[in-house]
Amino acid sequence: MSNLAATYQNLRSSQSFMKRVSLVLKLIVAVILVVFSVFPVLWIFSAALDPTSQLGSQSLIPPQAGFQNFQKLFNDPLLPFWNWVWNSIKVSGITTILSISITTMAAFAFSRLRFAGRITMLKAILLIQVFPNLLALGAIYLMIEQPGHIIPWLGLETHAGLILVYLGGSMGMNIWLMKGFLDTIPRAIDEAAMLDGATNWQIFTQLLLPLLRPILVVVGILAFIGTYGDFVLARILLSKAENYTLMVGLALFTNNQFAQNWGQFSAGALIGALPVMAIYLALQDQIAGGLTVGAVKE
Amino acid sequence: MTIANPVPKGKKQTENPFSTLLRLVFVAIFDLGAGWFIYQAVQLGSFQLAGVVGVVFLLVNIVLLLPQAYAYRWMVTGLSFLVLFTIYPMLFTIYIAFTNYGDGHLLTQQQALAVIEKETYLPKTGKSYKWTAFKAPDNTYALWLSDAEGNTYIAKVGTALLPAKPGAPGIGQADSSGIPASIEGFTRLNPILAATDKNLPQIKFGEEGQTIQIRSPSEAAELKPRYIYDAAANTLTDQENGEVYNDVDGTYTSRTSGKQIVPGYRAVVGLRNFVNFVQSPALRGPLLQILVWNFVFPTISVLSTFSLGLAIALLFNDKDFPLKKVFRTLLLIPYTIPSVITVLIWRGMMNPDLGIINHLTKTWLGFSPPWFSEPTWAQAGVLLVNLWLGYPYFMLITSGALQSIPADLYEAAKIDGANSWQSFRNITLPLLLVAVGPLLIASYVYNFNNFGLIYLFINGGPPIVGATTQAGHTDILISYVYNLAFASGGRGVQYGLASAISIMVFFIVGTITLVQFRFTNMWEEVSKNV
Structure with missing residues (x-):
């Protein structure tokens, strides 16, 4: 009996030893991975603070660290950085609010109303979105250029035109996502309201929207960041430096013509990236949830 | 009731x-x-x-x-x-x-004909003159012409040639070369100014139908329109040699000599753009290469990002892991920065001469990888950057999905004597793939058209030698299309060809998406919900 107990004891301690070894190994792997993931971010901090604006020959803490790059970035009249930031916030903000309104209302119809062509429409929306916007850039360009001759504030070089093009893509995957959320809200709720004489509009605005609010926030943030990060459409439709969005402006710094401006690019990239990063990291659990709902069945 | x-x-x-x-x-x-x-x-x-x-x-x-x-x-x-x-x-x-829209065919038929009809020629019977230019304060011009016989004329725009002699009323006295210094308010331009004046060669002097234009610094001649358009037959006739040009797919082409008149116009050419892929070796070669890479790139990208993401998720699936939350947050960082920014950062870090990565490899390994000039290294570089950009997404997804696999399955496997590899192979992976399969395909489709990465990181380079269009070793179809249509690099824009390739891309991606629908039973679900 005691022999058996001793063996058992031995086995347990060797198991816990093995477990400790594997934990240390795992920690080492995790640290290596973290270095891989964080390295570019550290690099950009160091490049932003290094006044020599050189790409290489950097130590992680630059010898004469200072804020010269930021000063240069804020005071360059040819490359108006704060204009770009404001343009990006304005365009992404308006696009997000409008596109979320459009998708939520459409998703309501798909989830709660029954009408001819409903399923065909749902399928068509998915298939059409598969055609990459980028491939039709020429035609999109014309669709903005020509109206500009009739209504000047809608043409090329205008943010209104850019927002319109972004809205053209709002009838897409997000409708499926929103419809998925709406389907999870029991229909008994709105049927009861309907018995009391509520109209569809009242059910939508007073019953369902409050229930949807948490998920609307997540989808809204994702949509905002998606628009904020767009480069191609903004690059094609805007060509004057004062009209650029932040991403287009930042890409300009790394062009050959501005090869010496890595310092300013890094300073601008930090300002552009940190708020987004903070939002993501703060909301990571909700965002992970938003990403998987609809696709992953749990 | x-x-x-x-x-x-x-x-x-x-x-x-x-x-x-x-x-x-x-x-x-x-x-x-x-x-x-x-x-x-x-x-x-x-x-x-x-x-x-x-x-x-x-x-x-x-x-x-x-x-x-x-x-x-x-x-x-x-x-x-x-x-x-x-x-x-x-x-x-x-x-x-289905059109030939592109360089040489950018105009409508009307616009192209207007350009062609402006072309002129010197008829055999046409006279040529020596010329001297004069300019008035209001920027109008006049010419003093002298022909081979020694007759002299004044030529202005819109009126017939006027025989004139130096010293006549309104005309100044001739200098040593026999040319007056001024005529009727016009002053003489010195020969250098006249030769470099950009307006002069465009001006048609004299009456309509019998105009005189400057051909060279020494000669002005009576020129006639070269091509006459016959609207009924839709042909152009060369007045110089009588050659007839027929409209062939938007280009006026001579049946006898095969010569073509530039510019052509935008016309429907049927399947020509599609046929060109197959028939033209100069086009087919790079296109085939790009197509192959276009399948290789997303395949490796999805496999590598999914594997790394899953590996990390498994690593942290251990309840006792210290500082789990901190590690997870740090590992999520690549996902949280707009990719335009991070791709550019990587481009800077991988700069072969100055970048910190090459600096480090040179110090430690004595070798500086040519990320932007060697095809294989360029492709490896793109894949490396995409791995960094993409793994956090799968880390998020798979760690969620891992939680949802019932623990008693593992217990049962353990009792049956399965080791951890076997239970991963037979329980985790199959269940996981069911859950995240659609997302793998979505990620494949996304990377199939990952223009931003390829364009911002390396712009498709290094170039494929011998390609007639701008094509590079890391180009995927969509970046190739972009260069064809927008950034020609001096080789001419080809909207028609670009659109044809766009349609190809649409069919490939559309097919993959339809397969995805099958896979996820999305259709059935839609119908079920009616």
């Missing part, structure tokens, strides 16, 4: 009069605005634009006025934008794929 099913199926609701009024007022305002816009577009000659807005006009009216279309009122704004900025550009792209 009737209360058992209280909600009527049709959900008929009576609209209150106020919202009816609101709706009608909105329709009226919209119709006015859209009608005005269509009118303006027609005035400007933008018929396609007018047509598309017309479609939206009809759509809005039908949806808002017909009670049967009630449900569509909830999505009419989105549908309008969809028509304007997604469906119409798609149809337009498909149309362009």
Whole structure:
């Protein structure tokens, strides 16, 4: 009996030893991975603070660290950085609010109303979105250029035109996502309201929207960041430096013509990236949830 | 008994009069605005634009006025934008794929003919003159001409040649070369100014139909329009040698000599763009190479990002892991920065001369990888950056999915004596793939068209040697199309060809998506939910 107990004891301690070894190994792997993931971010901090604006020959803490790059970035009249930031916030903000309104209302119809062509429409929306916007850039360009001759504030070089093009893509995957959320809200709720004489509009605005609010926030943030990060459409439709969005402006710094401006690019990239990063990291659990709902069945 | 099913199926609701009024007022305002816009577009000659807005006009009216279309009122704004900025550009792209739109064929037929008809030639019977230019203060020009026989003339725009002699009324005295210093308010330009004046060679002096133009610094000649257009036969005839040019797919081409007149115009050429892929070796070579890479790139990207993401998720699936939350947050960072920024950062870090990565490899390994000049290294670089960009997404997804696998499955496997590899292989992976399979395909489709990465990181380079169009070793179809259509690099834009390739991409991606639908039973689910 005691022999058996001793063996058992031995086995347990060797198991816990093995477990400790594997934990240390795992920690080492995790640290290596973290270095891989964080390295570019550290690099950009160091490049932003290094006044020599050189790409290489950097130590992680630059010898004469200072804020010269930021000063240069804020005071360059040819490359108006704060204009770009404001343009990006304005365009992404308006696009997000409008596109979320459009998708939520459409998703309501798909989830709660029954009408001819409903399923065909749902399928068509998915298939059409598969055609990459980028491939039709020429035609999109014309669709903005020509109206500009009739209504000047809608043409090329205008943010209104850019927002319109972004809205053209709002009838897409997000409708499926929103419809998925709406389907999870029991229909008994709105049927009861309907018995009391509520109209569809009242059910939508007073019953369902409050229930949807948490998920609307997540989808809204994702949509905002998606628009904020767009480069191609903004690059094609805007060509004057004062009209650029932040991403287009930042890409300009790394062009050959501005090869010496890595310092300013890094300073601008930090300002552009940190708020987004903070939002993501703060909301990571909700965002992970938003990403998987609809696709992953749990 | 009737209360058992209280909600009527049709959900008929009576609209209150106020919202009816609101709706009608909105329709009226919209119709006015859209009608005005269509009118303006027609005035400007933008018929396609007018047509598309017309479609939206009809759509809005039908949806808002017909009670049967009630449900569509909830999505009419989105549908309008969809028509304007997604469906119409798609149809337009498909149309362009069947035309020769591109360099040499950018104009409409009318515009091209106007350009061609401006061309002139010197007829055998035409006289040539020595010329001297004169300029008036209002920037109009006149010529002093002398022919081989020694006769001299004044030539102005719009009036016939006027025989004149130096010293005559209004004309200054001749200098040593026999040319007056001024004529009737015009002053003589010195020969260098005259030879470099950009306006002079464009001006047609003399009467309509018998105009004189400067051909060289020493010679001006009586020129005639070279080509005469026959609208009935749609042919151009060369007045110099009588050669007839027929319209062949938007290019006027001589049947006898095969010569072509530049510019051509935008014409429908049927399947030519598609046939060209197959027949032209200069086009087919790079295109095939790009197509192969276009499948390799997303395949490796998805496999590598998924594997790393899953590995990390498994690593942290251990409840006892210290600082789990901190590690996870740090590992999520690549996902949280806009990729335009991070791709550019990587480009800077991998700069072969100055970048920190090459600096480190040189110090430690004595070797500096040529990320931007060697095809294989370039492809490896793109894949490395994409791994960094993509693994956090799968880390998020798979760690969620891992949680949902019931723990008793593992218990049962353990009792049956399975080791951890076996239980991963036979339990974790199959269940995981069911859950995240659709997302793997979605990620494949996304990377299939990952323009931003390829364009910003390396712009498709290094170039494929011997390609007739701008093509590089890391180009995927979509970046290749972009260069064809927008950034020609001096080799001419080819919208027609670019659109044809776009359609190809659409078919490939569309097929993958349809397979995905099958895979996820999305269709069935849609039908089930009716």
